[in-house]
Amino acid sequence: xxxxxxxxxxxxxxxxxxxxxxxxxxxxxxxxxxxxxxxxxxxxxxxxxxxxxxxxxxxxxxxxxxxxxxxxxxxxxxxxxxxxxxxxxxxxxxxxxxxxxxxxxxxxxxxxxxxxxxxxxxxxxxxxxxxxxxxxxxxxxxxxxxxxxxxxxxxxxxxxxxxxxxxxxxxxxxxxxxxxxxxxxxxxxxxxxxxxxxxxxxxxxxxxxxxxxxxxxxxxxxxxxxxxxxxxxxxxxxxxxxxxxxxxxxxxxxxxxxxxxxxxxxxxxxxxxxxxxxxxxxxxxxxxxxxxxxxxxxxxxxxxxxxxxxxxxxxxxxxxxxxxxxxxxxxxxxxxxxxxxxxxxxxxxxxxxxxxxxxxxxxxxxxxxxxxxxxxxxxxxxxxxxxxxxxxxxxxxxxxxxxxxxxxxxxx
Amino acid sequence: xxxxxxxxxxxxxxxxxxxxxxxxxxxxxxxxxxxxxxxxxxxxxxxxxxxxxxxxxxxxxxxxxxxxxxxxxxxxxxxxxxxxxxxxxxxxxxxxxxxxxxxxxxxxxxxxxxxxxxxxxxxxxxxxxxxxxxxxxxxxxxxxxxxxxxxxxxxxxxxxxxxxxxxxxxxxxxxxxxxxxxxxxxxxxxxxxxxxxxxxxxxxxxxxxxxxxxxxxxxxxxxxxxxxxxxxxxxxxxxxxxxxxxxxxxxxxxxxxxxxxxxxxxxxxxxxxxxxxxxxxxxxxxxxxxxxxx
Numbered sequence: 001x002x003x004x005x006x007x008x009x010x011x012x013x014x015x016x017x018x019x020x021x022x023x024x025x026x027x028x029x030x031x032x033x034x035x036x037x038x039x040x041x042x043x044x045x046x047x048x049x050x051x052x053x054x055x056x057x058x059x060x061x062x063x064x065x066x067x068x069x070x071x072x073x074x075x076x077x078x079x080x081x082x083x084x085x086x087x088x089x090x091x092x093x094x095x096x097x098x099x100x101x102x103x104x105x106x107x108x109x110x111x112x113x114x115x116x117x118x119x120x121x122x123x124x125x126x127x128x129x130x131x132x133x134x135x136x137x138x139x140x141x142x143x144x145x146x147x148x149x150x151x152x153x154x155x156x157x158x159x160x161x162x163x164x165x166x167x168x169x170x171x172x173x174x175x176x177x178x179x180x181x182x183x184x185x186x187x188x189x190x191x192x193x194x195x196x197x198x199x200x201x202x203x204x205x206x207x208x209x210x211x212x213x214x215x216x217x218x219x220x221x222x223x224x225x226x227x228x229x230x231x232x233x234x235x236x237x238x239x240x241x242x243x244x245x246x247x248x249x250x251x252x253x254x255x256x257x258x259x260x261x262x263x264x265x266x267x268x269x270x271x272x273x274x275x276x277x278x279x280x281x282x283x284x285x286x287x288x289x290x291x292x293x294x295x296x297x298x299x300x301x302x303x304x305x306x307x308x309x310x311x312x313x314x315x316x317x318x319x320x321x322x323x324x325x326x327x328x329x330x331x332x333x334x335x336x337x338x339x340x341x342x343x344x345x346x347x348x349x350x351x352x353x354x355x356x357x358x359x360x361x362x363x364x365x366x367x368x369x370x371x372x373x374x375x376x377x378x379x380x381x382x383x384x385x386x387x388x389x390x391x392x393x394x395x396x397x398x399x400x401x402x403x404x405x406x407x408x409x410x411x412x
Numbered sequence: 413x414x415x416x417x418x419x420x421x422x423x424x425x426x427x428x429x430x431x432x433x434x435x436x437x438x439x440x441x442x443x444x445x446x447x448x449x450x451x452x453x454x455x456x457x458x459x460x461x462x463x464x465x466x467x468x469x470x471x472x473x474x475x476x477x478x479x480x481x482x483x484x485x486x487x488x489x490x491x492x493x494x495x496x497x498x499x500x501x502x503x504x505x506x507x508x509x510x511x512x513x514x515x516x517x518x519x520x521x522x523x524x525x526x527x528x529x530x531x532x533x534x535x536x537x538x539x540x541x542x543x544x545x546x547x548x549x550x551x552x553x554x555x556x557x558x559x560x561x562x563x564x565x566x567x568x569x570x571x572x573x574x575x576x577x578x579x580x581x582x583x584x585x586x587x588x589x590x591x592x593x594x595x596x597x598x599x600x601x602x603x604x605x606x607x608x609x610x611x612x613x614x615x616x617x618x619x620x621x622x623x624x625x626x627x628x629x630x631x632x633x634x635x636x637x638x639x640x641x642x643x644x645x646x647x648x649x650x651x652x653x654x655x656x657x658x659x660x661x662x663x664x665x666x667x668x669x670x671x672x673x674x675x676x677x678x679x680x681x682x683x684x685x686x687x688x689x690x691x692x693x694x695x696x697x698x699x700x701x702x703x704x705x706x
Binding site for chain 1: 453564648668
């Protein structure tokens with residue numbers, strides 16, 4: 001009881017001190033975050049509350065928008081010359097942001113400890129032309145999730161190691177009548193479909209751009225789309241995938257209506273939560289498969305970083321917030337929905353406990369992350385590719401023609 | 413008081429409002445026109461003068477022509493359904509029956525919903541795995557398996573049109589219902605005595621009173637439908653394979669996604685021009701019909 005009272009008094013003094021100091025040196029930071037997948041809104045609020053408790057002279061205004069709104073908000077705020085101090089950004093935007101002077105080059109602020117401690121692959125999330133434009137924060141790739149129960153019923157001993165095997169296993173499940181369409185993906189006309197496609201491109205050793213010109217319309221890029229279309233036409237892929245985003249995939253998978261699903265890290269703990277999911281305890285996760293003779297596994301870089309805007313009036317405080325949110329203790333504490341960027345966390349029993357399978361998959365997957373093209377014209381390329389993939393799936397064009405058209409309309 | 417002084421005083425009194433209007437409407441419009449002749453990016457410097465290059469590029473692009481047809485398809489279908497259903501609902505609600513007031517009040521609900529809410533609601537209804545539309549149609553035997561309403565090019569646009577019509581027909585109903593109150597009862601009684609049937613009564617007695625107000629509804633709804641963005645963006649984001657991409661979505665992509673403020677502005681002005689022509693045509697028709705009925 002005494003301790004409680006003492007804590008209350010000390011806490012009260014802190015609050016008073018905070019109120020007093022804020023009267024003198026109040027800094028308000030505006031920060032833009034995303035309200036879907038990875039860290040939950042509650043997690044981000046808790047993290048920033050801890051930060052402001054430790055830095056009483058700083059207040060942080062948080063704004064949460066859907067993923068689709070992040071880029072628009074950031075760019076428009078920049079255009080008006082004021083707005084956010086800290087922004088969350090996707091791995092595909094640093095090129096555009098750097099070219100347009102939206103983000104501060106923070107290369108000099110990154111310490112040697114950070115460089116040594118963060119997984120080397122994570123830096124590709126925030127790098128452009130050899131400079132760091134922020135800190136990686138959400139380290140993510142697409143994993144292959146599977147329903148252990150359904151695989152056991154089908155007599156399948158181990159999840160697929162290659163995409164070909166995935167097709168065979170799905171066929172077995174379909175033939176046994178366990179499920180009509182065993183695989184579910186996020187193939188809506190959105191960035192989500194590009195993420196699934198990129199995973200396959202990495203498996204088939206394709207490339208998006210060669211010497212600055214589109215090259216996805218041949219070789220591995222074409223093989224990847226052919227795989228998608230074949231799986232769709234064979235009835236192995238849930239046909240509704242073409243209107244699904246990641247959350248739809250999660251719902252289908254956790255209702256037990258899919259044996260296989262491609263999705264981000266966050267699905268693992270949610271699909272294993274009995275309050276949310278009908279398949280809790282039956283969720284298996286492995287790195288996305290490879291292609292015989294080409295790759296062992298496949299993965300794409302779906303990470304996101306935190307950066308300080310070039311228009312921020314308080315770059316030092318803003319960087320302090322970024323440093324705090326991306327620090328190892330904070331990331332370790334909130335490692336249920338998003339895994340840390342710090343290499344040593346992956347061997348920390350406190351992190352791995354209860355999610356050993358996910359950590360094992362992450363160790364392999366994160367090391368194999370394949371990037372989407374780094375170009376300031378990424379959006380145009382992405383929109384053209386989204387259309388091409390959907391036209392091929394709907395049979396409006398052959399994969400070859402669709403990708404050739406996309407290459408022409410890619411703005412590159 | 414002289415006439416000139418009256419006029420001057422009127423202008424003086426309106427001056428504050430005019431200044432505000434020039435500020436919030438005139439300046440952005442002028443700025444958009446200026447932008448449309450430059451190669452300006454969304455952020456960065458102002459851009460250089462490029463003449464009509466943006467207009468030429470936008471008008472000749474395959475995307476523009478395709479989206480123009482998509483937009484016309486959406487606007488025509490949606491407005492037609494709204495007008496027909498709206499008038500029928502108004503005729504029904506004009507009858508005397510128990511619970512009429514309650515029903516009239518409830519009628520407003522869809523229209524009062526924010527478009528974002530309506531779109532999300534219909535997205536759920538059309539959900540291919542657990543949506544109400546599939547369950548209901550299956551139970552009454554209209555379909556034999558669950559379908560992907562928003563994922564198939566054949567049904568996606570119709571699904572959105574239905575959602576849009578559901579939200580907006582109450583506006584037509586409201587306007588028509590108000591107009592119906594002005595239909596003189598003795599004329600109807602007289603036509604009954606003359607032996608006119610239900611359709612004849614509607615065609616020759618009721619309809620002439622409805623034409624004027626309905627034209628207003630038609631103008632408002634057509635302009636709105638032509639500018640459609642939010643309901644489609646939420647339901648399909650223009651997919652599948654761009655079959656539901658409308659002009660406003662194209663403007664958004666050009667101006668914001670691709671950061672080409674210049675060509676985005678030119679496309680926005682082209683859309684504004686089309687809508688203005690529509691509005692003017694309707695306006696002329698309206699004046700004509702007003703002259704004929706009054």
